[in-house]
Structures are given as C-alpha cells and as structure tokens.
Amino acid sequence: MNWLALDASAPNGFRAFPPGQAALFRGRSNMLTVPRLNFLRLNSSRRAGVRTKSARTTLAAAGAAVLVAASAVPAPALPTTAALPTKASAQAAAATKTPGPPSGTKPGTSAHSLRTPVTGENFYFVMADRFSNGNTANDQGGLGSDPMVSGFDPTRKGFYNGGDLNGLLDKIDYIQGLGTTAIWLTPSFKNKAVQPEDNSAGYHGYWVTDFTQIDPHLGTNAELKALIDEAHSRGMKVYFDIITNHTADVIGYKEGARTGYVSKDREPYRTASGNAFDDRDFAGQADFPKLDAGTSFPYTPVLDPAEQHLKVPAWLNDPTLYHNRGDTTFAGENSFYGDFFGLDDLFTEHPTVVAGMTDIYETWIRDFGVDGFRIDTMKHVNDEFWQQFGPDVLAYAREHGKDEFFMFGEVFDTSKSFTSQFTTRNRMQAVLDFPFQDAARNFASKSQNAKALETFFAADDWYTDADDIGSKLHSPPGVCCEPFSLKWMREPPAAEARGSFV
Ligand SMILES: [Ca+2]
C-alpha cells in the first residue's frame, strides 16, 4: 500500500508515498489547515449535492495510516537507492518545505505553549528495516542463513528485509531534505529474531529481549550514536518508540502455552507464603509483597533452560515480575494483565518493574541524547506506573539538558474520557489523538453528520487539568497554555486550528 501523510503543501492536503518509502507525518503546525480545507470542500460540495469522494477518501486514508504505524504492519520491499532523490533535489525540496513558526509565536503575541516545543517539528516516522540497507553484513543479525533462525528473508513481509541504521545515516540528506526536523524510529532494541509460533520475525521491534542494545539486524549502539549525533549536528531530533508493557514471548506456562486468561477474581495473586492479596493495593510501593513463581500466579511460569538469561537487563529474567495470567482478550481487567498473544506481560504494578523500566529509558537519554519517546501500548499499563514513570523520566531528561524532551503515548481508544486520563490523572505529557482520527474518519468515509465533529471539538475540556490553572494566569485571554502537560493533540477550540497527529 501507499502511505499517506497530511501535507499542507500538497494540492489535496495529503501526500502519498510510494511503496517502500516510510511515511512522513508532518508536525502540527503544517497540518493545522489541512482538516479545514477538506471540511470546507466537503461541506460546500454537499450543499451542491455533489459527492466528494476524494476528500472523504483521503482523510480516511490518513486516519488509516496511524493504524499502520501503531501496529507496525509491514511495508513492501525496500526501495532501491536509485528510487530516492538526490542530495541536490532533497536540498531544493527542503528550501520550500521548511516549516514556519507556530502561529502562537508571532511577534507581539505570547508564546502558545501548546505549540512548543514540539509542534514545530516535522516528523519522519521510519522503520529502519524497511528503509535502506546500508550494511549487508548485518542482514542476518549474526545468526546464520536459516530464515527461521536469523529472521532475515527479504522475500517475506513478516521477516527482516535488511534495512538498518547505516542506511538511515547514509540517506540523512534525503530525510532532512524533505523538511524533516525529527526522526521517529520504530522500536529498535534487540528482538527475539523469530517466534516460530507466529511464523514471523521481529523486524518490527515489538519483541524485545535486550532493552540495552540495538537489534543486530539494525546495527550497533555505536551506529545509533552516530546517527543521533549527525541528526543533532543538523538541528534534528531523534525519537524512540518504546515499550514498557511487555517483552518478547520467552516465558511459557507449565499448564500450556498461550492459554486463556484467568481473572483475579477467580485466582487472586498470592504472596510467596500463600496469602491472597490485591496487587493494586501495593502498586508502585516498596512494600509490595514477595512473590514466588510456584505459588503466586494462576499459571506457573517456566523458562526454557537455554533462555533463562536471555533478557537484558537481568532483572527481566525473573518470572515473578510478569503477570502470568494467560492471553488478553483486550477487554476489562485482562487488558491490563493479559499477555498479547503470548508476549510476556510485565508486572507493571511491581516497584522493581517501575524502577527497572525507568532506569532503562533514562540510560538511553543520558548516553545517547534521545529527544523523546513514543510509548507503545500505554493503555495496557496501570495508572500508577505512568504516574511514576512519566514525571521521573521527564525530570531526568531535563536535568540532563533535554529541555524539549517529549513523550507521547499510544492509547488506542477513541473516547476522550479515557484517553485524557493519561495526560491528567496519569501525568503523562501527551497521547496520540485516536479520538480525532475516529471522528474525522466517521465524517470522511462513514457519512456521519458533521454534528459529531462539532461535539468532538467541543469536548476538549476533558484534557484540562491542574497545571492549566497556573499557566492561564500568565496568558492573555483566550490563550490556553500548559507548560508542563503539553498536549499537542489538543488544539485551541477554533475548528480551523484543529490538527491531529493521526
Ligand atoms: Ca543490513
């Protein structure tokens, strides 16, 4: 399929990317006018009784793009070098695509903190494995020629195709030439190369076994450092796509693999000495009860002897730091506690997990200067985890000179009453705007009345939280600022100012 991205400079507001090229998701400032243009065109045509299929189609396609991004559906084969623009043409393109300042920073007006510091960024969202092969020596990840071991098979979409960080670095002129100011990498840590049960490989990065190392198929930590340093030297940022909810499927159950979910009501957690308790009563707390793999869980976690020390850091090899309740059906309690198709769901209520994940990601900030995180599967992790992780990581980043450090979560849900909880109660900076995606798509491709869009825009107050109060005291009337809880998904009320990073 082609990828589509919102692009104010394109005739219809969208830009299509040919197969094999990663999508460019433009930052908010350039996207703001796009929905309005489409809405106006559609509305005027409806009055005239003309079906505006193209507007609905393009907007719906843009909405679909985020689902592709979020679930890391494979893109087609890698483009050849010849398919990419030359440095000269890229630079020429850059000259016409460099974004202007956010409107809130016009001379004479107060800076609009909703739009700083990230809103001026043009993101290039890229899966290194599908971008460009800069080093064929790493294609098999050092695991030999058998695709079911190495995970490398460029003829199959579900396997590594050969792209790597060197390929990104080689073509950074091209990426910058598109007007990119921030590169957003899909998960890039070392994965379990192949999960035979799925007949697929970890090219997408969501099956992590080592959170301290770049996947050998993609390169080395030194190559990542080189990429980030080069990006920084050009004034570009680099964002990581990170996971705290689960690791690769390494733990099995004595009772059987990928088994059905067992609720806490049916089988409560038990302390190492066998007493039932509710983990939520101790979430994030130092007095969290001691657990035992043999007595604490509804299923008994077991490890293949060859994989007992597979995960890094070493604390991840402790099977009591996982929920061990069987597969999720993505509903209710099991949405938090269940395994995604066998992926080992971390016991994110446990203080050891909170501290361990915080340390992992702070290390990437300290040693590599990463500029921010897109956080995967946020809605499948308990509130208390985010309430500690978010402020701690943000404070750490700022202490290490990353004044514009920014995290945004994937809360795959279309209800503002739910998504907003993560930026209010849970103290995270931002979430991706799936409610907007849903509202726009319903209007654009499902023939829903525009009234639903109006209702959507009118409901932004769900995102208002305590740190709005102080900022408003320092802002001119009508300007709503959130210096800490920057919510780039939430725009001022005026419809023409709405944009969304779908
Ligand atoms: Ca390669």
Ligand SMILES: [Ca+2]
């Ligand atoms: Ca979970």
Ligand SMILES: [Ca+2]
């Ligand atoms: Ca598992």
